[in-house]
Amino acid sequence: MVRLILYLLLAVLLITLLRSFIGIFLRLASQWLLSGPRSGPPRVEMGGELKQDPVCGVYVPASTAIKLNYGGKTLYFCSESCREKYRRGERRTQA
Ligand SMILES: [Zn+2]
Structure with missing residues (x-):
């Protein structure tokens, strides 16, 4: 029973981590698309x-x-x- 709770907690943690990673990635991607290459x-x-x-x-x-x-x-x-x-x-x- 304790194991099940641990697994659930781990799953929730992973989901929140994944969500923040996706958020950061999307923000970086949009910034890169908006600004474009700076040199030249x-x-x-x-x-x-x-x-x-x-x-x-x-x-x-x-x-x-x-x-x-x-x-x-x-x-x-x-x-x-x-x-x-x-x-x-x-x-x-x-x-
Ligand atoms: Zn001028």
Whole structure:
């Protein structure tokens, strides 16, 4: 009779352990699926080609970027403030 109770306890323990393992595994799997591989060059978004902001160096999709025509070519900025900085000549990197 004592054995039966022990077996039952063991079974319950195993089930709870299994459940927590499955929970951790599912969480890890979903995190991995959501984040994807971290290394490599910047990903090309659905919105089109990625352009580098010459002021802060951030990559922005050409379709959503703030544009500025400068010396016959189009420059792409992440925000209005970056565009203003570029206009005022406060550039840190050459385009
Ligand atoms: Zn910027």
